[in-house]
Amino acid sequence: MRKELICIGCPMGCPLVVDFEGKNLIHVSGNTCPGGEKYAKEEISNPKRILTTTVKVENREEMLSVKSSATLPKEKLLNYMKIINGITCKAPIKIGTIIIKNIDNTGVNILATKNC
Amino acid sequence: MKKIDLVIIGGGPAGMSAAVCAANNGIKDILIIEREEALGGILKQCIHNGFGLHKFKEELTGPEYAWKYEKQIFDLQIPFILETMVIEITEDKIITAVNQTEGYFQIKAKAIILAMGCRERNRGALNIAGTRPSGIFTAGTAQKLVNIKGYLPGKTVVILGSGDIGLIMARRMTLEGAKVKAVCELLPYSGGLTRNIVQCLNDFDIPLLLSHTVTEIHGKDRVSGVSVAKVDKNRKPIPETSQYIACDTVLLSVGLIPENELSKGANIKLDCVTGGAVVNEKRETSVKGIFACGNVLHVHDLVDYVSEEAELAAIGAVNHIKNVQQTKKSAIIIPSNGIRYVVPQIIGLSECTTLYFRVKDCDENVTIRLKDGETVIAERKKRKTTPGEMERIALTKEMLSIIKSAQVTLELAKEDASCERN
Numbered sequence: 001m002r003k004e005l006i007c008i009g010c011p012m013g014c015p016l017v018v019d020f021e022g023k024n025l026i027h028v029s030g031n032t033c034p035g036g037e038k039y040a041k042e043e044i045s046n047p048k049r050i051l052t053t054t055v056k057v058e059n060r061e062e063m064l065s066v067k068s069s070a071t072l073p074k075e076k077l078l079n080y081m082k083i084i085n086g087i088t089c090k091a092p093i094k095i096g097t098i099i100i101k102n103i104d105n106t107g108v109n110i111l112a113t114k115n116c
Numbered sequence: 117m118k119k120i121d122l123v124i125i126g127g128g129p130a131g132m133s134a135a136v137c138a139a140n141n142g143i144k145d146i147l148i149i150e151r152e153e154a155l156g157g158i159l160k161q162c163i164h165n166g167f168g169l170h171k172f173k174e175e176l177t178g179p180e181y182a183w184k185y186e187k188q189i190f191d192l193q194i195p196f197i198l199e200t201m202v203i204e205i206t207e208d209k210i211i212t213a214v215n216q217t218e219g220y221f222q223i224k225a226k227a228i229i230l231a232m233g234c235r236e237r238n239r240g241a242l243n244i245a246g247t248r249p250s251g252i253f254t255a256g257t258a259q260k261l262v263n264i265k266g267y268l269p270g271k272t273v274v275i276l277g278s279g280d281i282g283l284i285m286a287r288r289m290t291l292e293g294a295k296v297k298a299v300c301e302l303l304p305y306s307g308g309l310t311r312n313i314v315q316c317l318n319d320f321d322i323p324l325l326l327s328h329t330v331t332e333i334h335g336k337d338r339v340s341g342v343s344v345a346k347v348d349k350n351r352k353p354i355p356e357t358s359q360y361i362a363c364d365t366v367l368l369s370v371g372l373i374p375e376n377e378l379s380k381g382a383n384i385k386l387d388c389v390t391g392g393a394v395v396n397e398k399r400e401t402s403v404k405g406i407f408a409c410g411n412v413l414h415v416h417d418l419v420d421y422v423s424e425e426a427e428l429a430a431i432g433a434v435n436h437i438k439n440v441q442q443t444k445k446s447a448i449i450i451p452s453n454g455i456r457y458v459v460p461q462i463i464g465l466s467e468c469t470t471l472y473f474r475v476k477d478c479d480e481n482v483t484i485r486l487k488d489g490e491t492v493i494a495e496r497k498k499r500k501t502t503p504g505e506m507e508r509i510a511l512t513k514e515m516l517s518i519i520k521s522a523q524v525t526l527e528l529a530k531e532d533a534s535c536e537r538n
Contacts, residue, residue: 006314010169011418013310015500049315052164052177053291054263063266065163065179074319081291095183113163114179 005043009035020044047074053081055099056088057116064089064116066099069109076104084110091116121145121437123211123225125202125378128157130410131231132185133423137430138229139192143437147223148189148196149213155189155196156182157233158256159419161263164284166311170420181419205382207403227405227433230379230393231426234372234411236281242370244276246332251339255281255369259288268292270365274342275299276330278306278313279504280417282369287316289367296320297361300328300344302351305478307371307504309417329353330366339364372415382406389457390414396446396462397469398432399425405436414459414472417506421472447524449486454479454528456503465516471509473526475501481531484509488524501528 001021007014014036019026023045028037042048048071054063072080080103089099093112100110122143124131127150135148154160159167162178169175172184189196200215209225236254253261253269259281261267271294275282278301286296299317304327306313317324325344331353332343346357374392376384385394385402392413393401400407409429410422435442445465451458451473458473471486479501486493486509494515501507509526 006310008311008315010175011166011309011311011505013314015310049319050165050175051291054163054266056266062264065177065263067163067165067177077291081293085292095180113177114160114183 007036065113124148124229126231127155130426133426134229134430136188137427141434227436230408232375232412234374237371249335252366255285255367272363273365274363275367277369279369280308283308283312283316290320300325302329394461399429450525
């Protein structure tokens, strides 16, 4: 099978032509860095994304911005959102602090992306 | 009147980068003036990732990118004042500002860096027909409500304009449980980065209606829906294609305008295409000692380039303060044939420099050429161009030494089919 993808690894957005069979990558062209191949491989087998969102802080007026420490399976992003929206944290919190450890047994942590 | 070597107006990414660079180059007497309650500018609400890939070789979120600079400002003890509004700057570099603690005050600066950023175009700029219910927001306002204040401004959404903030908000609203019914774009292509179409729209099956616009907003107290129609090649709506989409919220992502009211007051010459100042390669405006960088100069798609530009402005300001003699010989760059604008508009011919520009239309297999008359100074081939993505062309000293005229042109040429086959 042949599929055209846009690499989302960086703002370059390289147009990729990907040849694959089932979940196995055969050939990638159009990428300008090794990241393109990695992206194509993941995209045809198990598409993943970084999740960024916010968490309530009980003693602050503003929300705390957070991100996943690594990419998470794309089709379950809304599940993770439910988990993250269910928690509240307490300031002071330093940038990089783990807010949720090992979310949904993925091995991925949810980290604060600012100080509050 | 208080005297300060370097005053930076705006504490967003441009202002912070400029301050850090100036401090690292020996200027200690700096003041950053910021109107909000914290440094960081628009990055504070851009909680998504994708920042810093060029500058730091890692993928950061907006607040993380801002923190890289805030931390340096704290470490270098660069002075800044918050919740302070600059209301006037003059040609002789007198800054008038107001805040709650000091009231009205003036500062005389040796050099000024303008880093005020830009603001969003709103409904008034588009003249969309219909009623005036609540539920109509610019995408940036919605972004602030969701990401900082923690409010979801609506449940069913139509977004007009496919600029990056609109695309980012389509995903953000979806993740928070809203239903984004469509993103309408007047042009036949999106103004946003391709990666954002993929990860913000395609990932969530949000339709992108190209060559479509909102012709009317309906609703009494709250938005109840919009009329959307296809447009012809002259961008006029085709009435028979009109459809009604029920929604309670309309987000507008229809362009950004550099905020240059202060610049106008100082008689700084503006470029009518970029909406920002006309600058030389040091990012110095038509008023000596006043520099500009970031989105107040021209709207960028990547913050990494804003930081780069701010460093150029900072070096320019440092040299101005230290009275370093600048070279005189320069050339004006005229954007022609398919090039919408170029920054800087004037280049000195003694040091290597990079031109930043945008093309007018989407195209494939083109060559960008900088020409002095018929002599080609520099050229760059591009497989694809889109007005949504800023392009760059680097000029070496050797290239610049070829320039003889006072005016050079930057143009886009389509390659012949024969070249393409080779």
